[in-house]
Amino acid sequence: MPELPEVETTRRGVAPYLEGQAVIGLIVREPRLRWSVPDDLAGHLCGQVIRAVERRAKFLLFRTDRGTLIIHLGMSGSLRIIVGDIPVRKHDHIDMLFEKHRLRYHDPRRFGGWLWWSGDPMNHPRLSGLGPEPLAPGFSGDYLNQAARGRTVAVKNFIMDGRIVVGIGNIYANEALFRAGIHPQCPAGAITVADYRILAEAIRNVLTDAIERGGTTLRDFVNEAGRPGYFQQSLCVYDREGKPCRRCKTAIVRLRVGQRASFCCPRCQPCF
DNA sequence: ACAGTAACCTGTTTGC
DNA sequence: TGCAAACAGGTTACTG
Numbered sequence: 001m002p003e004l005p006e007v008e009t010t011r012r013g014v015a016p017y018l019e020g021q022a023v024i025g026l027i028v029r030e031p032r033l034r035w036s037v038p039d040d041l042a043g044h045l046c047g048q049v050i051r052a053v054e055r056r057a058k059f060l061l062f063r064t065d066r067g068t069l070i071i072h073l074g075m076s077g078s079l080r081i082i083v084g085d086i087p088v089r090k091h092d093h094i095d096m097l098f099e100k101h102r103l104r105y106h107d108p109r110r111f112g113g114w115l116w117w118s119g120d121p122m123n124h125p126r127l128s129g130l131g132p133e134p135l136a137p138g139f140s141g142d143y144l145n146q147a148a149r150g151r152t153v154a155v156k157n158f159i160m161d162g163r164i165v166v167g168i169g170n171i172y173a174n175e176a177l178f179r180a181g182i183h184p185q186c187p188a189g190a191i192t193v194a195d196y197r198i199l200a201e202a203i204r205n206v207l208t209d210a211i212e213r214g215g216t217t218l219r220d221f222v223n224e225a226g227r228p229g230y231f232q233q234s235l236c237v238y239d240r241e242g243k244p245c246r247r248c249k250t251a252i253v254r255l256r257v258g259q260r261a262s263f264c265c266p267r268c269q270p271c272f
Numbered sequence: 273a274c275a276g277t278a279a280c281c282t283g284t285t286t287g288c
Numbered sequence: 289t290g291c292a293a294a295c296a297g298g299t300t301a302c303t304g
Binding site for chain 3: 002170
């Protein structure tokens with residue numbers, strides 16, 4: 001679930017409750033996440049003030065004076081602000097305690113992670129090799145075109161590769177390619193620079209639109225208040241097999257690209 | 273370096 | 289209705 005817009009929605013939601021607040025406790029009920037929660041995480045965090053809540057790719061960064069808590073939501077993780085006495089549900093794996101509330105981590109599939117890093121988080125092995133942020137300067141059609149030279153991989157897989165550009169998962173890859181009028185199976189190296197400029201803009205626009213609508217909730221994504229996003233109402237192709245294209249009414253087609261379900265309009269996204 | 277596959281784990285949907 | 293298989297938003301370790 002959580003791609004860049006959902007992680008950013010979570011960041012914006014929790015930041016006001018955490019920044020400037022001291023951690024007074026940590027309850028780890030289930031440490032077996034994608035990467036095991038470090039044994040000494042409570043020792044690192046307790047007493048520390050969260051100075052800033054940032055995002056890099058799909059990672060959330062909680063900065064303190066002594067290091068950074070790095071959280072990844074995986075495919076089914078969510079963070080909620082809990083005020084008062086709300087009973088722990090199944091899969092509520094971690095609570096981070098503050099004076100007046102707590103941050104509760106829920107993750108049925110346990111593909112997420114809570115990591116600690118004492119140095120510059122950008123040097124963490126999981127972050128150091130990442131490509132540019134799609135919403136920051138430095139990401140452009142010219143950059144994509146350069147990175148795609150000689151690549152035979154399908155363009156959909158190419159833009160989902162975090163070494164090329166971060167934050168784009170299956171939903172937004174499909175949606176961005178539709179907006180750009182590019183077929184998902186087109187080889188990355190066969191796309192013109194003009195089309196890459198259109199694609200880069202489509203990526204920025206779809207991510208920005210999704211953030212404005214609080215992300216996409218297909219099953220279980222919820223924000224810090226436990227409420228869903230509503231960008232799913234704006235999806236043009238994802239999970240719309242057989243339904244009419246919002247632009248030309250042609251039936252949306254489902255195919256498999258690199259083991260992932262993919263959706264496109266055969267008329268608006270012609271084969272290369 | 274690149275491309276493709278399997279794996280991590282649980283819940284829900286689909287098909288027989 | 290019941291059960292098993294297939295599938296799901298992400299990342300990474302492995303293969304050739």
